[in-house]
Amino acid sequence: MRFNFLFKPSNYRRHLVSCHIRRISGQSVQILKKEDDNSTSFTLDLPVVKQVFENPLIKDKPICIITVAGAMRTGKSFLLSQMLNHLSNEDVPKVNGFPWKGGMMRYTSGVHLWTDPFIVKGAEGEELAVFLMDTQGTFDHKTTVKENMTVFALSTMTSSHLMYNLMHVIREDHLQHLQLFTEYGRLALKSSGTTPFQKLHFLVRDWHYPHDAPFGSEGGQIVLDRLLNTTEEQPLEIRKLREHIISSFTDLDCFLFPYPGPKVAEDPTFTGSAEEMDPRFAKYINEFISQTLAIENLQPKRIAGKIVRSREMVDYFQKYLEIFNGDEIPEPKSIFDTTAEVTNLHALSEAKEKYIENMGALKQSAASQALVEVDLLTKHDQSMKESIEMFIEQSKFGGEAFAKHYQDELVKEILSKFDYFKNLNDSKIQNIFYKAKEDYLTNMEIRCGKEQPLHEQDLMDYHIKFAKEATKNFQRVNTSGVKQAFSDNLQERLIREIDERFVYYQNLNEAKIRVAVHRAQDDAIDHYTKVMDGVLEGPLAIHNIKLDYEHKSAKTTSMEQFINSSNFGTKFVTANERSLARDIEDKYSYFKELNGSKQFSKRLKATVEQLSDNETYKQFWSNPTQQKIVGGSVVSLLVIKILFGS
Numbered sequence: 001m002r003f004n005f006l007f008k009p010s011n012y013r014r015h016l017v018s019c020h021i022r023r024i025s026g027q028s029v030q031i032l033k034k035e036d037d038n039s040t041s042f043t044l045d046l047p048v049v050k051q052v053f054e055n056p057l058i059k060d061k062p063i064c065i066i067t068v069a070g071a072m073r074t075g076k077s078f079l080l081s082q083m084l085n086h087l088s089n090e091d092v093p094k095v096n097g098f099p100w101k102g103g104m105m106r107y108t109s110g111v112h113l114w115t116d117p118f119i120v121k122g123a124e125g126e127e128l129a130v131f132l133m134d135t136q137g138t139f140d141h142k143t144t145v146k147e148n149m150t151v152f153a154l155s156t157m158t159s160s161h162l163m164y165n166l167m168h169v170i171r172e173d174h175l176q177h178l179q180l181f182t183e184y185g186r187l188a189l190k191s192s193g194t195t196p197f198q199k200l201h202f203l204v205r206d207w208h209y210p211h212d213a214p215f216g217s218e219g220g221q222i223v224l225d226r227l228l229n230t231t232e233e234q235p236l237e238i239r240k241l242r243e244h245i246i247s248s249f250t251d252l253d254c255f256l257f258p259y260p261g262p263k264v265a266e267d268p269t270f271t272g273s274a275e276e277m278d279p280r281f282a283k284y285i286n287e288f289i290s291q292t293l294a295i296e297n298l299q300p301k302r303i304a305g306k307i308v309r310s311r312e313m314v315d316y317f318q319k320y321l322e323i324f325n326g327d328e329i330p331e332p333k334s335i336f337d338t339t340a341e342v343t344n345l346h347a348l349s350e351a352k353e354k355y356i357e358n359m360g361a362l363k364q365s366a367a368s369q370a371l372v373e374v375d376l377l378t379k380h381d382q383s384m385k386e387s388i389e390m391f392i393e394q395s396k397f398g399g400e401a402f403a404k405h406y407q408d409e410l411v412k413e414i415l416s417k418f419d420y421f422k423n424l425n426d427s428k429i430q431n432i433f434y435k436a437k438e439d440y441l442t443n444m445e446i447r448c449g450k451e452q453p454l455h456e457q458d459l460m461d462y463h464i465k466f467a468k469e470a471t472k473n474f475q476r477v478n479t480s481g482v483k484q485a486f487s488d489n490l491q492e493r494l495i496r497e498i499d500e501r502f503v504y505y506q507n508l509n510e511a512k513i514r515v516a517v518h519r520a521q522d523d524a525i526d527h528y529t530k531v532m533d534g535v536l537e538g539p540l541a542i543h544n545i546k547l548d549y550e551h552k553s554a555k556t557t558s559m560e561q562f563i564n565s566s567n568f569g570t571k572f573v574t575a576n577e578r579s580l581a582r583d584i585e586d587k588y589s590y591f592k593e594l595n596g597s598k599q600f601s602k603r604l605k606a607t608v609e610q611l612s613d614n615e616t617y618k619q620f621w622s623n624p625t626q627q628k629i630v631g632g633s634v635v636s637l638l639v640i641k642i643l644f645g646s
Contacts, residue, residue, distance in 0.1 A: 026116025028134065032154065032321070033110040034147075041325040042110065042150060050314055052115055058129040059311035061119070062300035066292070067133040068203075069155040070165030075205060075260075077112075079165070079285075080132050084114070086289045111135050111154060117310075120295060128300055129310050133159070149180065150324040156181050157320050157335070158313065160301040161199045161292070168206055170227055170254075172238070178245055183332035185248030188339070192397045194305035199251040201292075207256040215284050217291065220254030228252070255288050257281060304343050304397030315342045340398025344406040348413075351391035355414050358383035359421050370428035372478045373487050380418050387414060429486040432474060433494060440470040440498055448505050453512035456569035463502045470498060513568045517576045521583075524562035528554045528584050532591045541598030551588045558584060 029052075031045050053059065066083075068076040117129040135155050156162055156178075166174055181197065188196035202224065213219035228246060230239040246252065261278030263270050274282045291297060301308040308316075319338045323330045359379065371379065391410055395403045443466040447454065454462070474491055478484045485491035531554035536542065542550075562580055566573050 026114055028112045029115055030110050031113050031317070032151070040144075042147070042321060044317055044321050046314075046318065049113075049317055052113060052131075053313045054311045058117055058119070060309050061127050061129045062307045063117075063310045063313060064128050064130045064161070064298050064300055065133055065159045065313075066130065066161045066163070067135065067155045067159040068163040068165055069135045069152055070163075070203075071167065076163075076165050077134050079163070079203075080114075080134050082285060083132060083289050083293065086286070086293065111151065120298060126300075128298055130298060146329050149329050150321075152177065153180065153324055153335070154317070154320055156197065157339075158301075158316055159198075160299050161201065161297075162197075163201045163203050163292075165203045165205065168204065168208060170202055170204060170223065175227075175241055175245065178248075179241065180329070180332060180335075182241065182244030182248045184335045184339075186244060187332060187336040188304070188397065189247060191336070191340070191399055192304040194302075194396075195248065195250045196303075197249045198299060198302060199253065200245075200249045202252075202254040203288075204254065204256050206259045210256075210258070213256060215256045215258050215280070216287060217253065217255050219256045223256065224252060224254040227254075255284075257284055257288070303339065304394075306343070306347075306394050308346075312342075312346050315345065337398070340402045343397045344395050344402050347391050347394035348406045348410045350394065351387040351410055352413050352417070354390050355383045355387040356417060358386065359417070370425050370432060370476075370486055372476060372484050373425075373429075374484065375478050376422065376425050378479065380421070384411075384414050384418075426487075429490060432486060433490045436470040436473040437494060437497060439473065440466045441501065443469075444501070444505055448508060451512070453509050453516050453568055455567065456509070459505065459509050463498075463505070467495070467498050467502075470494060510570065513566075513570055513573070516568070517566045517573055520562050520566040521576055521580050523565070524558040524580055525583055525587065527561055528558040528587060531557070532587070536591060536594055536598070539598060541595045544592075544595070547592065547595050551591065555581075555584045555588070 029045075029048055031049050031052075032042050033045070034042055053063070068079055070076055112134040114132045117131050120128050120130060133155070135151050164174070178200075185196045188194075202220070204220070204223070207213075207215060207219070210219065213222040228242045230242050258280045259265070259278060260281040261276070263276040264278070264281070270276055274286075277285070301313075303316075316339075319342050320335070323334050323338050388407065388410065391407055392403070395406060444462060447462050448459070471485075471491065471494065474494055475483045475485050532550065535547070535550040535554075559577070559580065562577065566576070
């Protein structure tokens with residue numbers, strides 16, 4: 001069965017004692033049942049149980065389960081329905097509540113739960129999810145002792161407030177039905193030092209002796225005191241039973257009800273309205289319900305002193321039913337071991353959640369919020385220590401053997417979870433590593449990506465600057481306030497890979513320098529040649545002193561041009577500077593030869609002028625154009641002579 005309307009926010013009731021409560025929704029669902037009358041065991045409707053107790057709105061809230069148990073046809077379902085009606089506003093129709101009807105045959109079977117809890121501020125200030133639970137009547141002609149015990153045991157073990165519904169008087173056999181739980185209680189008390197059960201409330205219906213003990217809680221206390229009082233005259237068995245009951249419950253109470261009236265007890269058409277009840281009964285049932293549902297009387301379910309959360313009840317219902325569905329009524333030790341198992345499992349789960357919560361900030365944070373490896377280990381150690389301490393505090397039920405087993409399991413699960421967090425942190429550190437390296441590469445590419453080479457010192461300065469920035473970006477202030485690398489190994493790798501990349505940039509820059517130097521050397525030679533060609537432009541020679549002066553001036557200018565355009569700080573530049581000087585001197589030799597040839601041409605001109613006074617010759621040699629022609633011829637002859645010899 002599924003309930004699509006369950007657990008809507010509007011369905012939840014707050015401030016239980018308020019007189020302005022909206023109409024209650026929800027319904028009674030059967031969570032424990034037999035497949036048929038011939039079945040020897042009960043089945044738990046686990047999907048419904050999970051849907052009720054694991055609902056996200058309440059799963060982590062403390063839970064209070066108010067249960068009624070007792071013999072058949074004693075008005076248990078009717079009482080719970082009256083409780084539900086008490087929570088309704090007078091101006092709205094009453095709820096149907098738990099199903100019930102008059103008659104001599106059993107009507108409720110198994111265990112029923114009201115699906116819609118009431119959310120209240122408990123006596124301790126924390127929000128509390130309050131559930132009402134109904135059980136089938138015991139000791140009818142169809143139910144075995146084992147089945148009766150299963151229902152009664154499940155009610156007792158899971159309730160924080162158990163109402164034990166009886167007729168007329170509390171008999172000794174009623175107390176003996178609690179024998180199994182008092183034996184369990186002794187084991188639990190010895191193991192954990194805490195009272196195993198909470199409130200046991202005897203409800204005596206149709207109380208016939210108001211002259212001895214008045215109706216209500218006042219008379220109930222009188223009856224309870226007399227009932228549980230022990231004397232030396234009593235048999236040891238009776239005294240022990242009472243002592244164990246008193247030590248097994250944190251709170252024992254009793255309430256005496258008068259006869260409800262003939263309409264309630266005898267008329268099958270009774271609808272449950274207060275007008276049809278005997279006035280005295282209506283008064284006392286209202287008084288009882290008001291007391292029971294008062295905020296200060298609602299206590300969260302505790303097992304071994306630990307508050308139980310709603311979602312944890314699923315495990316208790318499952319495990320308890322497993323042992324009670326066996327062939328025999330379980331021994332108290334079996335119930336004890338089952339409780340210890342579930343309690344330790346829950347303690348393990350909460351301790352593990354505590355560890356995850358402490359470490360969980362790492363999961364939610366951005367990559368820039370990765371932890372330094374040492375800090376991660378420190379955080380892990382501290383979180384694991386807190387989790388183990390929390391487990392030890394909550395695992396006092398069951399003894400050292402149970403605690404050690406589940407603590408070992410907790411450590412295994414924490415270490416497994418730490419591997420996850422470490423891998424997550426490592427991936428973030430890897431991202432920071434690659435980002436730091438990429439920033440270095442990007443900055444260096446911008447500087448080294450141009451055609452023009454960098455001065456060696458500039459390249460080194462850029463490398464140092466961006467390498468420092470990269471290593472700085474791979475650090476953060478640790479918990480001690482000191483800057484530290486996220487990972488020492490990765491920082492060493494970052495420095496190594498940056499240095500390796502720098503060698504590449506050095507080689508690349510060196511290659512560019514070589515090209516630039518050769519180009520600068522060629523430009524310097526070209527500049528020297530151009531200057532000297534201008535100096536010796538004419539056909540006639542210039543004086544050797546002037547030629548040497550012009551050579552030195554052109555050489556100085558060319559060398560300065562070379563140095564200025566190839567100042568990259570490498571030895572290669574210095575070597576090429578010397579090579580350029582040699583090349584210029586070789587060029588100068590050529591220009592000296594060229595100038596010498598022009599001196600021969602000048603002597604030839606003088607000789608010709610002396611040999612002839614012919615005006616035509618004079619005009620010829622006085623004409624610069626003609627001089628160039630003759631000079632060129634002479635130079636050509638001189639060159640041929642030099643090349644081939646003669």
